[in-house]
Amino acid sequence: MAEDESSRRLLEQVLSTGAVVVAAALVSVARSLPRNLQISLAANVALSGLGYLANTSIISALGDTFVKANLKGIDLNKRTTKRDASGILVRPIEGIPIPESQGTVSAAVFILVLSVFIPFAFAAYDLDRFPHADMAEYLAAVLTITFASFMGFADDVLDLRWRYKIPLPFLATLPLLLVYYANGNETGVMVPNQLRWLLGHNVDLGLLFYIFLLFLAVFSTHAINIYAGVNGLEVGQSVVIAASVLVLNVTQLHRIPGQFKEYREQHVQSLFLTIPFLAVSVSLLRLNWWPARVFVGDTYCYFAGMTFAVVSIVGHFSKTMVLFLLPQILNFLYSCPQLFPFIGIPCPRHRMPAFQMADGTVTNSYAEFRPDELKPLGKVVFAVLKTLKLVHIQPGSEGSVQMSNLTLINFVLYVFGPCREDVLCRRLLALQLTSSFLCFATRFGLASYVFDIVL
Numbered sequence: 001m002a003e004d005e006s007s008r009r010l011l012e013q014v015l016s017t018g019a020v021v022v023a024a025a026l027v028s029v030a031r032s033l034p035r036n037l038q039i040s041l042a043a044n045v046a047l048s049g050l051g052y053l054a055n056t057s058i059i060s061a062l063g064d065t066f067v068k069a070n071l072k073g074i075d076l077n078k079r080t081t082k083r084d085a086s087g088i089l090v091r092p093i094e095g096i097p098i099p100e101s102q103g104t105v106s107a108a109v110f111i112l113v114l115s116v117f118i119p120f121a122f123a124a125y126d127l128d129r130f131p132h133a134d135m136a137e138y139l140a141a142v143l144t145i146t147f148a149s150f151m152g153f154a155d156d157v158l159d160l161r162w163r164y165k166i167p168l169p170f171l172a173t174l175p176l177l178l179v180y181y182a183n184g185n186e187t188g189v190m191v192p193n194q195l196r197w198l199l200g201h202n203v204d205l206g207l208l209f210y211i212f213l214l215f216l217a218v219f220s221t222h223a224i225n226i227y228a229g230v231n232g233l234e235v236g237q238s239v240v241i242a243a244s245v246l247v248l249n250v251t252q253l254h255r256i257p258g259q260f261k262e263y264r265e266q267h268v269q270s271l272f273l274t275i276p277f278l279a280v281s282v283s284l285l286r287l288n289w290w291p292a293r294v295f296v297g298d299t300y301c302y303f304a305g306m307t308f309a310v311v312s313i314v315g316h317f318s319k320t321m322v323l324f325l326l327p328q329i330l331n332f333l334y335s336c337p338q339l340f341p342f343i344g345i346p347c348p349r350h351r352m353p354a355f356q357m358a359d360g361t362v363t364n365s366y367a368e369f370r371p372d373e374l375k376p377l378g379k380v381v382f383a384v385l386k387t388l389k390l391v392h393i394q395p396g397s398e399g400s401v402q403m404s405n406l407t408l409i410n411f412v413l414y415v416f417g418p419c420r421e422d423v424l425c426r427r428l429l430a431l432q433l434t435s436s437f438l439c440f441a442t443r444f445g446l447a448s449y450v451f452d453i454v455l
Contacts, residue, residue, distance in 0.1 A: 003420065004290075004291055007289070007290055007420075007422040008289060011285075011286070011289050012286075015282055015285075015286070018243065019282075022243070022246065022278075025246070025247070025250045026041065026045060026250070026275075028250075028254075029250045029253045029254060030042070032253060032254065033253075033268070036124035036125075037268055039120065039124065040120050040121050040124070040268075040272070041268075041271070041272075043117060043120035043121075044117055044120070044121075044271070044272050044275055044276065045275060047113045047116055047117050047120075047276065048113060048275045048276045048278070048279035049279065050113070051109050051110065051112075051113040051276055051279050051280050051283075052279040052280065052282065052283045053283075054109050055105060055106055055109045055279075055280045055283040055284065056283045056286070056287070058105050058109065059099075059102050059105050059106075059283075059284070059287055059294060060287075062099075062105065063099040063102075063293075063294065064099075066099040066100065066101065066102070067097050067098075067099055071099065071100050071101045071156065071157070071297075072097040072098060072099060072100050073097070073098055073100040073295050074093050074094075074095035074096065074097060074098065075095065075096070075098060075231070075291070075292060076089065076093070076095075076350075076352065076355065077352070077353065077354075077355040077362055077421055078095065078096075078291060078355070079357065079360060080095050080096050081093065081094070081095035081096075081355075082094040082095060083357055087355075087356070087357040087358070098292060098293065098294060098295055099293075099294045099295065100156070100294075100295040100297050101153065101156040101157075101295070101296075101297030101298070101299050102284060102287070102288075102294040102295065102296055102297065102300070103149075103152065103284070103296040103297050103298075103299035103300020103301070103302075103303055103304075104149070104152075104153050104156070104297065104299045104300075106280040106281065106283070106284045106296075106300060106303065107145075107146075107149035107152070107153075107280075107299060107300070107303040108149075109280050110145070110276050110277055110280045110303070110307075111142065111145065111146055111149070113276045113279075113280075114142050114272075114273070114276060115142070117272065117276075118135075118138070118139075121135075121138065121272060122134075122135055133183045134265070134269065136179050136182070136183070137176070137179050137180070137183060137269070137314060138269065138272075138314075140175045140176040140178070140179040140180075141176055141273060141310045141313075141314055143175045143176075144172050144173055144175050144176040144306060144310055145303065145306050145307055145310055147171070147172035147175075147306075148168075148169060148172040148221065148302045148303060148305070148306035149299060149302060149303045149306075151168045151169075151172060151302055152297070152298045152299035152300070152301060152302030152303055153297075153299045155298040155299070155302070156297045156298050156299050165222065166218065166222070168302075169217045169218040169221040169222070169302075169305070169306060169309075170214055170217070170218060172217070172306060173213070173214055173217040173306070173309065176310060176313060176314075177210055177213060177214070177313075180210075180213075180313060181210070185316070186316075187204055187205050187206055187209035187210065188202045188203060188204040188205060188209075189202060189203055189205060189209075189319075190202050190451060191203055192450035192451065193450055193451065193452060194450065212318070213309070213313055213318060216309050216312070216318055216321065216322070217305075217306060217309035219325070219328075219329075219332070220305040220306070220308045220309045220321070220325060220328070221301065221302050221305030221306055221309070222301075222305065223305065223325060223328035223329070223331070223332055224237065224238065224301045224304055224305045224328065225298060225301040225302075225305070226331065226332065226335060226339075226407075227327070227328050227331045227407070227408065227409075228301070228352075229350070229351065229352030229353065229407070229409060230290075230352070230353065230362075230409060230421055230424055230425050230428065231288060231289060231290035231291065231292040231421055231422070231425060232285060232288050232289040232290055232292070232422070232425045233409075233425050233428055233429075234288075234296050234300060234301060234304070235281055235284050235285040235288050235296055235300065235304075236285060236289075236425060236428075236429045236432075237327070237328075237428070237429065237432050238281050238300075238304040238308075239278065239281050239282060239285055240429055240432040240433055240436065241308060241324050241325070241432070241436070242274055242277055242278045242281060242307075242308075243278065243436075244324050244436040244439070244440075245270065245274050245308070245311055245312075245315075245321075245324070246271065246274050246275070246278065247436075247440075248267075248317065248320065248440075248443075249267040249268075249270050249271045249274065249315065250271075251440075251444075252264075252267045253267050253268070263316070266314065266315050266316050267315055269314050269315065270311045270314055270315030270317075273307065273310065273311045273314065274311055277304075277307050277311075281304070284296060284300070289422070289425075290420075290421050290422035290425060308321060308324075308325070309321070320439060320443055323435070323438070323439035323442060323443070324435065324436060324439055326435040326438070326439070327408060327428075327431055327432050327435050330408055331407060331408035331409075334390075334406050334407065334408060334411065335406050335407055336406075337378070337381045337382075337385075337406055338351070338367070338405065338406045342375070342377065343375070343377050343378050343381055344374050344375030344377060344378030345367065345369070345374070345378050345381060345382065345403075345406070346367045346368070346369045347367065347405075348365075348367055348405065350365075351365060351367075351405040351406075351407050351409075351410070352365060352409070353365055353409060353410065353413055353421075353424070354366075356418060359418075360420065361418040361419055361420055361421075362413065362418060362419065362420070362421050362424055363413055363417075363418040364392055364404040364405070364410050364413050364414055365404070365405050365410060366392075366394070366402035366403060366404055366405065367402070367403055367405055368396045368397075368400050368401070368402045368403075369400060369401065369403070370399055370400045370401075371401060372399075382403070385403070385406075390411070391403050391404045391406070391411075391414065392404040392414045408428070408431075409424070409428065412424065412427055412428060412431070
């Protein structure tokens with residue numbers, strides 16, 4: 001119990017400090033905005049605060065309702081979950097039911113906040129100079145996130161197969177991309193100084209740029225879904241990424257001169273989407289932190305991933321978003337041998353860490369197989385992983401081996417050893433934060449060596 005309280009106290013301290021820093025940053029950036037945008041930003045922050053309170057209240061009140069509707073789960077890595085004398089889970093699983101799919105509430109509150117915010121965002125304009133293109137893009141963004149959240153809830157209820165999950169974000173992103181195209185937004189990229197003699201100052205990617213945005217939406221949605229299995233990790237990584245986006249927006253609004261009005265407004269629009277998302281996510285994180293009182297479900301993963309894709313499209317920093325998602329990219333690449341059947345490394349249904357009953361820590365979980373029965377490509381991949389010591393391997397039974405599952409979570413456990421679940425989550429979030437620092441160093445530091453102008 002003391003460990004629980006200590007972990008939550010640390011979380012509250014971090015969140016309180018972060019809230020103060022965010023408030024100070026928003027106040028500083030508001031001074032550089034026109035009067036109408038200052039009012040809109042103030043309304044957005046106020047509505048986000050109400051969203052935070054509403055999200056906490058609704059989830060706390062509806063927990064039993066979700067459990068009665070069979071939207072519940074059992075935390076496998078807790079002492080309260082029944083095990084036999086050797087520490088192996090008893091099947092069927094018996095333990096304390098925890099409300100699941102609570103990301104549904106967060107997504108619904110977020111969408112309602114953005115809907116109520118519409119008059120505050122556009123009421124200051126008269127009909128003669130009304131920004132129809134901006135409003136269409138805003139509404140398309142809300143619609144895209146709504147579609148993704150609905151698809152996530154369908155996955156929670158119906159447990160969709162991956163062959164159906166993968167194309168769903170493609171469909172959800174179409175409204176925003178169509179508006180992006182209709183508004184004539186750019187599809188070109190700047191060429192580094194060293195290559196301009198060959199390619200010119202910029203290259204128009206055309207259709208390829210839209211394909212890139214589609215794949216970004218699909219990847220960001222599913223990457224959070226497969227980088228999960230630890231209390232607080234799904235929401236925690238999303239909070240770190242959203243906070244990084246907010247820092248980027250604030251930094252750019254301070255850096256970009258006033259004559260680049262359109263570029264500045266793009267970052268303001270990104271702020272309008274990011275602040276409410278951060279509010280409902282922090283609210284959910286407090287409830288999902290170890291030991292979790294609620295589970296977020298696939299709905300939150302779809303909702304968060306699509307929100308990141310949308311803000312990067314609206315704010316025109318999709319390439320920067322790729323850098324923010326570096327841990328998710330590493331986790332995906334590391335997981336590929338188990339995710340793709342043609343490689344042939346066995347993939348158990350759950351790859352979350354294993355629980356050690358004796359000391360209450362989590363450790364590596366394993367996939368067991370016979371190396372000589374792997375497909376040819378699987379044998380090559382296994383040999384590379386073993387030679388480079390990228391996995392923990394131990395002998396199994398009857399000539400088989402046990403290999404630690406190929407997730408970034410298991411890799412961190414392999415490198416640093418067993419630990420409490422909240423300690424593991426903090427290490428993974430520290431990795432996410434390090435990725436954001438590297439992104440800013442690349443975006444504002446290294447970029448100046450290859451581009452004349454860095455906006």
